[in-house]
Amino acid sequence: MLQNDGTAPIAASxxxxxxxxxxxxxxxxxxxxxxxxxxxxxxxxxNVTVSLINAVASIYPAVQRITGExxxxxxxxxxxxxHPPRSPLLFAYGREFPDFIEAYEYASSMPWLADVARIExxxxxxxxxxxxxxxxxxxLSEIAPEGLGALRxxxxxATRILRSAYPAVTIFSMNHNGGEVSAVEDRPEDALVTRRDxxxxxxxxxxxxxxxxxxxxxxxxxxxxxxxxxxxNPNLDLSRLIAVALDAxxxxxxxxxTSHD
Amino acid sequence: MSNSMxxxxxxxxxxxxxxxxxxxxxxxxxxSFKPEHLPAILAASDRCGFFEVHAENYMGxxxxxxxxxxxxxxxxxxxxxxxxxxxxxPQPLDPDHLQRFKALVDRYEPAMISEHLAWSTHxxxxxxxxxxxxxxxxxxxxxxxxxxxxxxxxxRRIFLENPSTYxxxxxxxxxxxxxxxxxxxxxxxxxxxxxxxxxxxxxxxGFSALDYLKDFPLESVEQIHLAGHAEQEDGAGEKLLxxxxxxxxxxxxxxxxxxxxxxxxxVPTLIEWDSELPDWPVLRAEARAAQAILDRHSDTGGLRDxxx
Numbered sequence: 151m152l153q154n155d156g157t158a159p160i161a162a163s164x165x166x167x168x169x170x171x172x173x174x175x176x177x178x179x180x181x182x183x184x185x186x187x188x189x190x191x192x193x194x195x196x197n198v199t200v201s202l203i204n205a206v207a208s209i210y211p212a213v214q215r216i217t218g219e220x221x222x223x224x225x226x227x228x229x230x231x232x233h234p235p236r237s238p239l240l241f242a243y244g245r246e247f248p249d250f251i252e253a254y255e256y257a258s259s260m261p262w263l264a265d266v267a268r269i270e271x272x273x274x275x276x277x278x279x280x281x282x283x284x285x286x287x288x289x290l291s292e293i294a295p296e297g298l299g300a301l302r303x304x305x306x307x308a309t310r311i312l313r314s315a316y317p318a319v320t321i322f323s324m325n326h327n328g329g330e331v332s333a334v335e336d337r338p339e340d341a342l343v344t345r346r347d348x349x350x351x352x353x354x355x356x357x358x359x360x361x362x363x364x365x366x367x368x369x370x371x372x373x374x375x376x377x378x379x380x381x382x383n384p385n386l387d388l389s390r391l392i393a394v395a396l397d398a399x400x401x402x403x404x405x406x407x408t409s410h411d
Numbered sequence: 412m413s414n415s416m417x418x419x420x421x422x423x424x425x426x427x428x429x430x431x432x433x434x435x436x437x438x439x440x441x442x443s444f445k446p447e448h449l450p451a452i453l454a455a456s457d458r459c460g461f462f463e464v465h466a467e468n469y470m471g472x473x474x475x476x477x478x479x480x481x482x483x484x485x486x487x488x489x490x491x492x493x494x495x496x497x498x499x500x501p502q503p504l505d506p507d508h509l510q511r512f513k514a515l516v517d518r519y520e521p522a523m524i525s526e527h528l529a530w531s532t533h534x535x536x537x538x539x540x541x542x543x544x545x546x547x548x549x550x551x552x553x554x555x556x557x558x559x560x561x562x563x564x565x566x567r568r569i570f571l572e573n574p575s576t577y578x579x580x581x582x583x584x585x586x587x588x589x590x591x592x593x594x595x596x597x598x599x600x601x602x603x604x605x606x607x608x609x610x611x612x613x614x615x616x617g618f619s620a621l622d623y624l625k626d627f628p629l630e631s632v633e634q635i636h637l638a639g640h641a642e643q644e645d646g647a648g649e650k651l652l653x654x655x656x657x658x659x660x661x662x663x664x665x666x667x668x669x670x671x672x673x674x675x676x677x678v679p680t681l682i683e684w685d686s687e688l689p690d691w692p693v694l695r696a697e698a699r700a701a702q703a704i705l706d707r708h709s710d711t712g713g714l715r716d717x718x719x
Contacts, residue, residue, distance in 0.1 A: 160501075160544070160545055160580065160582060161500055161501050161502075161530060161533050161542075161544075162533065164533075164542060164543075165533035165534075165536065165538065165542070168538055168540075169538075178545075178580055178581045178582055179578040179579070179580060179581070180578065180579050180580065180581050181578060181579060181615075181616070181645070181647075182579065182616050182617035182618075183617065183647060183649060185645070185646065185647035185649075186645030186646040186647040186649055186651070187578065187646075188646055189644075189645040189646040189651065190577045190578045190615075190645050190651065191577075191578060193577040193651070193653060194540060194542060194577065194578075197539075197540040198538045198539060198540045201539045201540065202539055205539065234536045234537070234538070235536070235537040235539065236535050236536065236537065237537060238467055238495030238497075238505075238508060238531065238532065238537045238539075239467055239470055239471075240467070240537075240539065241468075241471060276474075277471075277474050277475065278471030278472060278473070278474050278476070279471075279472055279473060279474060280472035280473040281472075281473035281474065281477070282473075307472065307473070308474070345474065348474065348475045348478055
């Protein structure tokens with residue numbers, strides 16, 4: 151926003167070169183001895199660049215472990231220049247990083263890396279998501295069997311489903327918290343991300359389970375969701391899956407208003 | 412790959428749900444609060460005076476950060492230190508950020524609230540650094556308007572912190588101390604005197620830290636920051652100090668702190684440490700050193716000397 155009192159151009163010229171290392175330093179800066187302006191301005195450039203790369207690294211530790219620090223920081227440096235933060239809330243930064251990885255030429259030998267990043271982004275979103283109660287697993291036993299099909303669930307604010315055409319869940323799990331790394335079977339994988347007792351959990355889902363849970367999260371009835379899950383995988387063990395999801399804290403309540411429909 | 416998003420900011424809904432005890436901070440030394448230190452803080456047999464948090468780290472809707480801050484706030488007074496309001500910039504403050512800040516203040520009832528004489532957002536890009544501004548009538552008007560607006564929205568008095576800077580501006584027409592004094596006079600805000608910033612800026616701009624402190628409006632100082640700094644050179648071979656917050660407070664900064672307290676009396680003092688974090692006992696020892704100096708000045712008359 152430009153104003154006519156001379157202050158906005160100073161901020162604009164000062165800001166403009168912060169993420170552009172090849173641009174000249176702003177015209178209107180000075181020092182007491184009139185020299186050293188490049189090195190002095192570069193303190194700000196360095197603060198901005200390093201702190202933003204550190205922010206990306208703190209959001210995507212598993213990606214950094216996979217690529218190694220040098221590769222990661224070089225990739226993140228390109229990223230922060232292409233996608234600087236638009237909000238002061240840095241824990242919400244880096245949403246375009248998975249897409250950026252997908253298009254990053256040097257990462258093309260790791261087609262699953264972007265999905266690992268998507269799981270990490272979801273992990274941090276779950277970490278900061280709003281607080282809410284968890285639906286107790288034994289609640290369902292109080293519902294008459296003929297009423298189960300019409301039940302709807304309210305997801306806990308932390309709950310997310312991620313689907314990958316690659317074994318991204320296994321790769322994430324091996325590289326999260328510095329776990330053991332071993333050979334991975336090439337297959338599609340889905341994950342349920344939840345937060346229970348302030349611990350974020352990433353649960354590897356059976357085939358078809360994501361179709362079922364996504365439908366429930368979207369507000370479909372248990373009956374509709376079950377049909378979608380069984381269509382995707384006729385062998386889906388629905389009762390076990392519901393128990394796993396409730397145990398992981400995926401839902402906060404039953405939606406009583408619409409369950410009578 | 413799809414991702415079902417559902418993050419909502421419900422801080423405001425919870426603002427009335429939690430009420431914390433009132434604790435006095437007068438004459439106390441505190442430290443930055445880092446969640447890594449929480450178990451050690453809770454297990455320690457002695458108390459720290461207060462803890463300071465960066466506001467933005469607690470602006471998520473929920474989850475573990477709030478559990479940690481609730482736990483600390485139950486036992487201690489807390490200082491909320493904003494690092495992203497961009498009070499020193501020419502553009503309007505972000506109304507969403509003001510509301511988030513207000514929600515945080517309402518929720519945690521902090522003993523002290525502070526922000527910086529700096530800017531960090533231009534257009535809609537957030538640079539994540541405390542960037543400098545020229546000191547002149549036009550920038551003074553902007554900063555005062557912004558301080559007024561922030562105090563009015565959050566319903567509390569804020570303390571404005573003097574910056575550490577690495578460049579000066581050709582458009583500057585006022586001394587930093589005069590600029591800061593005028594902000595305090597016009598807005599009624601308090602001041603957060605960062606003694607390390609004075610030392611760093613004095614070295615970087617070739618002025619005397621003692622002269623700066625002699626001119627500083629100490630009567631408005633409500634909180635003090637102490638921190639460590641790093642040393643490098645600019646291209647002209649001149650010493651350039653970096654406000655790094657990654658090591659113990661320098662001896663020279665402790666000496667300046669003694670001088671400030673001898674004139675201002677025992678003002679709540681924070682040891683700031685933000686990167687290369689030490690174990691809790693190391694940070695605790697720094698706060699204890701500040702507390703010893705505060706206690707030695709507990710009967711200093713404060714403004715009597717400052718008003719000389």
